Amino acid sequence: MNPFLSRPSVVISYRFVLFFWLSTVLLAGSATAQQQPSATPSAVATDAKVPAPKRQLQAVRITDAIKLDGLLDEAIWQQAPTATDFIQNRPNPGPHEKHPTEVRILYDDANIYVGAIMHDVHADSIPRELTPRDDFGNTDFIGIFLDTYSDKLNGYGFFVTTGGVQMDCRYSPAGGEDFAWNAVWESRTALKGTDWVAEMRIPYSAIRFSKNVEQQWGLNFMRQRKRENQAFFWNEVKPAVDGFVNQWGELKGIRDIKPPLRLSLTPYVSTYVNHNPLNAEGTRRTTNSFNGGADVKWGINESFTLDATLVPDFGQVQSDNQVLNLSPFEVQFNENRQFFTEGTELFNKGNLFYSRRVGATPIGFYDVEVGSNEKLVKNPAETRLLNATKVSGRTSKGLGVGLFNAVSNDVYATIRNNESGEERSVKTQPFSNYSIAVLDQSLKNNSYVSLINTNVTRAGSTYDANVTGGLFRFANKKNSYALDGRIVYSRRRGNVFGSEEEINDQNGYKYQIGFGKISGALTWGFNHGIESDRYNPNDLGILFGNNNISQNIYVNYNKYKPFWKVNNLYTWSEITQSLLYKPTRYQDVSIAGGMQTTFTKSFITTGFNVNIDPTKNDFYEPRVFPLGEYYVRVPSSANVGGFMSTDYRKKLAWDVNGGIRTYAEDDRLQRPRRMGYGLAVSPRYRVNNKLNFRYNIEWDYKQNQIGYVNGGMDEDEPLDQEFVGQVILGRRNVVTVSNVLSMAYTFSNRMSFTFRTRHYTSNVRYQDFARLSPGGQEELVDYRRNRDNTYNAFNIDAVYSWWFAPGSQISVVWKNANNPDYDYRSGNEATPLYFNNLSNTINTPHNNSVSIKVLYYLDYLAVRPKRG
16 A cells, blocks of 8 residues: 555554444534535546546657756757646645646656656745655655556656655555665756756666567656645546556657666675674684675566575664564564565565565574583574575566575584583574565456465475465456455475474465455455464464464445545444364454544544454463363453554654553452553654654553463473473563664765664563463462563664665664573563663673675676777
């Protein structure tokens, strides 16, 4: 979903049917006060859920060179047809622009040129904040959108702000709006009296298109006037119409151009100095390294591109937000490695690819056995990749093809004998190959069919995994209704790593089917799906529990035009039910809903949500498999939450959200009622157009939560021996506080410095314990071991970045982090007071790393010998 459009870009999970009644009352009461847009009669009469007619713009071929200076003073610019009369999309869809925009397009054998003049009332009306690349900030911008295969599903976006900051992205059904994609192109901007001017040069090597003599491209332009918080499109984009690329206009006149040889090499060199005061005795605490490698991009033909990274170096990526995990499921981390975020929209089809699996923690990392007279000297927490390659593209017939492959080497832990000093190695990760193959056929009416296969092959006596999935989406000609679905089969063969035990989830499947109304103010739909008890895509994907039958019904009503004192209104509601698949047993039901709006004058966005959950059975919390016999009974509960965001145009702005959940009393045991509270406050302050600060504090308190005792029972602990083999639950209070402070100083549109520090602490305090029996029965027990614990995580990421030439960068990074294992305190060492935890975390030894990395972009078209 495009965040520029009027539809909300934040997905809120709580929906409740009560709000249909509430929104109906609000809308009925405000109908007489509704504002009429100041548009032409034809625009007013247009059906809001029918796409606007497609405008056309003629491009002009040039033979003389264009100087990229933001002045547009070459005579040929005045001879090109003009795209103007943009139509507002936000905050009031429909009206035509009052301050004209003029955009022209030129092209030659190597580039497409965009010249744009944005008229305004005064130079002071044009915000000009500088930000790092791909960050819009408080500024105006102009953007061009290109659908080079006219499939109305996939496209490119190129943007430039008043300060010359570039943004670029890819659009696709799988990836939505992907700003992780970066291309090498150039732009210049300038202020001219009450106008600002932008000039772009986009080489054909940055995009893909067919060999047809005459090109048929989808085209749109977007202008943002931040002073009024207005967004305009040349070809009208209606928020009530499903889809974005399908609402673009058409670019005519480009002919007799040939897709160039797209071949570039980006070599890198990097050096690191690391200091870890916790390194084992006998090893160096300060180490250094020198690395080299390269990224290669090769256009195999006009449709397909090969991207490869050789001996990749990901040491400068932002640190993960480590947390204390009390749940039965793993923590999902964001992907910060550019190779795995850029141009991966095809591989994300069906959500079967979790890129953090590639180069992840070795599968035997936690199972290294150390003898009583031995010490673990080295145990790498990451798997170093040897290389990674991806081939992707789309033919002129709309067939998308993606191939991905990555190879990682063996990983070993090192164990030293305390007496003899002799060392031995234990393999924790075998040589592994990761691959993905995708076929994605675009169809008419914003529809598609796709086939995806993921595969992990490991060397040695362990197991391999394969997952195959098919997806489809069929929409009617009016793009008002759609049927979608998927079916996935997972196959695993071999033994558990380091064991003779055979994998027990060899075959599994998943399917999902849904149908709904997708356009208009009122949308609705229903979904049904099953994940079998043996379905497991987790070797290259991620799944938080299988063995489910789920169904969902939802209804949304949105009002996109201003009325009363607000710009819009979004309401949503849903009912969700899930069952255990095998054996078929009730799990839970949830009734939820909410609403969101933005006030007209203040531009404060606010919303709230409510959900009601009847009594549910949690089959995963007991950690007993196969599922079905044991479960934790969770009393019925209700949640109320809300959020507010103030106007980001102001120097000081706030984001605030919070909620409270209350549970019914548990009538089986004499225990206090459960409660849950959460609050997050995030102020941001813009000092000037170069410097800004952001701070975020989150507080979460779970009172009298019932959960599996973290760590389970240890047969070597005397106080645990009586309870080994039993499921012991604890009633606990969990307080979690997270603080993040970030600062950015942007020297120019090509140079920036960012600083981010995060402190996270979570405290668990147990009140009493109970034995869980089959059927959800609990019995209080006299368990005496202190299971309280405290977890702290601290990170600093400071990054200086300079794009000294197109596609070429120097970056200097300082990373500081505490040792999470060292800052996990249990039993009597746990510290419940926040400032004690902060002090202990800061004063404990930290790992420090300083690195310098240089990338240089070499384009074959620029360095090839010139013909005489």
